[in-house]
Amino acid sequence: MDHPIKRDHARFRKIVKGKIRDNLRKYVSQGNQIIPKGTDKFTVPMPSIDIPRFRFGDKSQGGLGQGQGQPGDPVDGQPDPNGQPGQGEAGEGEGNKELDVELSLEELARILGEELELPNIEPKGKKSLQSVVDRYTNIGTTGPDSLRHLRRTYKQALKRQIAMDSYDPENPAVIPIRRDFRYRSADTKVEMQNAAVVIYMMDVSGSMGDEQKEIVRTESFWINLWLKSQYKDIEIRYIIHDATAKEVDEQTFFRTRESGGTLISSAYNLCKEIIEKDYNPNEWNIYPFHFSDGDNWSADDTKLCLDLLDNVILPVSNVFCYGQVESRYGSGQFYKDLTSKYGSDEEKLILSKIKNKEGILDSIKEFLGKGK
C-alpha cells in the first residue's frame, strides 16, 4: 500500500487544478522553481497554496547578509521571506544543500511536458515524409568488436557449455569461443520524417514595451523547446511588424522597437508569402504564432486579416496561435474580433491572453494542450 501522503499529494494536485475545494483556489500561486542552466536560468512550474497568515508586508525592509562588499554594492536577488532565521518549522536539521544542476534541453522539455500535461503531437499523417534509417536493434553473429554484445555473448557461451556438458558449477568459468560472439546489428527501418516550421510574428509598435517583449521571449523559448522535442527538424522564422512587416533574425526580433501604427495584415501577408515560397504544406507542419497587444489600425485591416486567416493561413497550418499580451496601451480589440468571428468552433485557431509573466505557463498550455 502506498504511504498516506500520496493521498494528501493527490488532493493537493486536485486543489491546484481547481477540481475540488474551490474556496482555496484564490490562494494557489503558480510558483516557479528556477533551474540555472549555464549562464541562463529556466523555471519549472511549482504551484503552491499560501495559507493566509498575519505576516510582515513591507518587502523593502531589507535584511542581513554575509560576504564581501561595501555599502552601496548591490545584493543580487530579493530577500527570501522564508529564509529568515527562526522560520520554517519542518523537522530539525535537514541537511539541505542546493545542488548544481545540469539539465539537457530534452530533460527540460520532458519536465515541461509533464508539468503542463502536454499531449504528444500527432504530426499530420499524409504530410510526413518517409526516410530510411538504420537502428541498432538486432543481434547478429558477425560484426566489429566494438559492437560486441557482452551479455548475449556470455549467455551463448554458457548455453553451449551446458549443452556440451563442459560447464562445471563448482568452477563456473565460462569461456566464449569465436562462434559464441554476438554483435549488435542494424535493422533498416522506414521512419516517418516530420518537419515543422514555426513562424513567429510580433507587433513591435510603440505600445509593446520591454515587459511585453520579455513575455514573448520567454514564451517562445518554451514553445520552441516543446516543438523541438516533438519534431525531428524544425525551422524557425521571425517576422516583426508595425504598419509594415519584415522578416528578421532572432536577435533583431527581440530587440527591435518601432513606433507608429499597426497593420496586422502586413504580417499575415508576409507569413503567407513565406509559407508559399518555402514550405509546402504537404510536407511541413506549420505553426504560425502571433503576439500583439491587440491594437489594430482599423476595422478594415482587421477584416483583411480575417480573410487571410480564412483563405490561406488556417487551411495550411496545424494550428494558428494568437497570444495577446496585456499592455497599458493596448485595447485588446483584436482578440475580441477573433473571438466574435471564430468563437470556440475553429479547431485550428487558439487564442490566449497573457496577463503577466505568471500567465506564461498557462498560455503555453493553451497553445500546445491540444496536441496538434
Place this chain on the structure above:
Amino acid sequence: MNRSKPITGELLALKNQIEGYAVEYGLDFFPQIFEVCDYDTINILAAQGGFPSRYPHWKFGMDYDQLSKGYTYGLQKIYEMVINTDPCYAYLLQANNWVDQKIVMAHVYGHNDFFKNNAWFSNTNRKMMDVMANHGTKIRRYMDRYGQDSVETFIDKVLSLENLLDINELYETSSLKRHRKEQVEQQKSENEDDGYIIDDRSAALKSFMRTKARQDKKEDVRKDEEEFSAELPLTHKTKDILGYLIQYAPIEEWQADIIGILREEAYYFLPQRLTKIMNEGWASYWHSTIMTNKALDASEIVDFADKHAGVMYMSKQNINPYKIGIELMRDIEYRWDRGMFGKEYNECADMSEKIRWNTKLGKGKEKIFEVRKSHNDISFIDEFLTPDFCERQQLFTYKYNPRNGRFEIDTKDFNAIKQKLLSQLTNFGQPIIEVESGNYMNRKELLLSHVHYGVDLDVGFANETLRNLYAIWRRPVNLKTRYEDKEVIFHFDGKEFRPQH
C-alpha cells in the same frame, strides 16, 4: 508499513564509534536510534515535519510535491532528518556515501544533546511520535463523521492562525505547575461529578468541555442567553490566540478538539523555531569537532571539506544559521578560553593588547555547554555578538533602494546589524498579535491588536486571515495596527473588509 529500517552491520558499528566520541566529549543525549530509508521516504518524512504519521491534510502533500520535484530535478537533497523525541529518532538517506553518513551521525548527536539539555525544550512532549499518530487517527475519525471537506476547511482556517503563539507558554514556572496540579484535581472532581470517562481527548478539549459545562449550567438558568455570553473577559490579554478560541469561540466540540490538536503541534515545534541558529550551530560545531579530531580517515578529508563547506555557505541575501551558529559557538569558546570578556577586557583601550589577551582561563568548553543549556537565539545573539565578530564574518545589512529598484548593502555598523538580527528573531520572526477584547464595543466582536515594531503587516494577507478568523468567531473581527504611520483598525464583518481610522 515500514519504509525505513534500523541500521545494521557497518553503519551500526559506525554509530557505536561516533557515539563513543560523543560521550568522550561530554555530550549528554537521549538514546539515539538511526534508521535508513530511500529518498522518497525521507521526502515524506521531511514533508511531515519529521514524523512518520500525521493527520491527513493537503499541505503535507504540497511539501512532498515540492521536495520530490526538487530531488527529481536535482535541485536539492536531504541528507538526514532528526526529531526531538526520547529515544531520539534520526533518518539517514540510504544513498549517502560513507563520509556523509559519518558527518550526519556526528551532527545528529549534537542535535540530540541540544534537544535534551536546552531549557526551551524542557517542556516538549518527547513521545510526540505517538501523539502525532493519535492526532491523525482522531482527525480521520472526524472526517468520517463530518465529511473530509468540512473538516479540512476548518483545519485550513485554524492553520491560518497557527503562527499566533505565546512563547511564554513554554516556560515551566512554579505558578504554571501549581495551575496544572489544580487542573488535574479539578478534572478529577469533575469527572466524578459529570461522569466523564478518562479518555484520549486532548487536554485542550477537556478544558473546553469544562467551560461548556459551566455555560450549560448557566444556560439552564437563563435559557435564551446566547451560548458564549458567559464569562467573556473584557480585558483578558493573551497572545495564545488558539487557546483563547478554544475557550471562548462558539464552536462545536470536534472543532475545539481540532484547534487543540493543531495548537499542541504548533507549540511542540515552537522551541525549534526559537533556537534555529543555536541548534544548527551546536550540531555543526560537534560534527566538525568529532570529524576533524576523531572520526575522519585521511582519505576522506577532501570529501568532508566539500560537504562541510556546502553547509556553511554564506549568502548575501540571508544569514545562514549553520554558519553564524558554529562561528559564534567557536568565538565564545575562544574568548572564554583566553578570558576575553568582563570589565577589564572591555575597558582595555589598546587594540594589540586586546588581540593578544590571554589569561589562560580555559573555560571555553564549559561556557559553550552552559550557553547551549540556557539560551535561545535572541539571548544568544544579544549576549555574544561582538563588533569583532561581525567584522570577521563580513556581516552587513542591506535595504531597498527605490531609485534603482535593487537591494543594496546599507551598513556594516555593529549596532545596526545586531538590531536587525534581533528584530528578525523577535517573536520567532512572526508579528506579535494579541487578543485585546472578546467583547469589543460591547458587541461580542473580537479585537486583536498588533504590537507594531516598525514593520507594517501585509494588508492583503491580514484581510484573508481575518476572514478565516471570522469563520471561527462568527461575529465581526477587528485588528488594531499601525499602517503607513497611522493607527487603524481593520474591521471584517463577514462580507466586507475595511479600515476604520
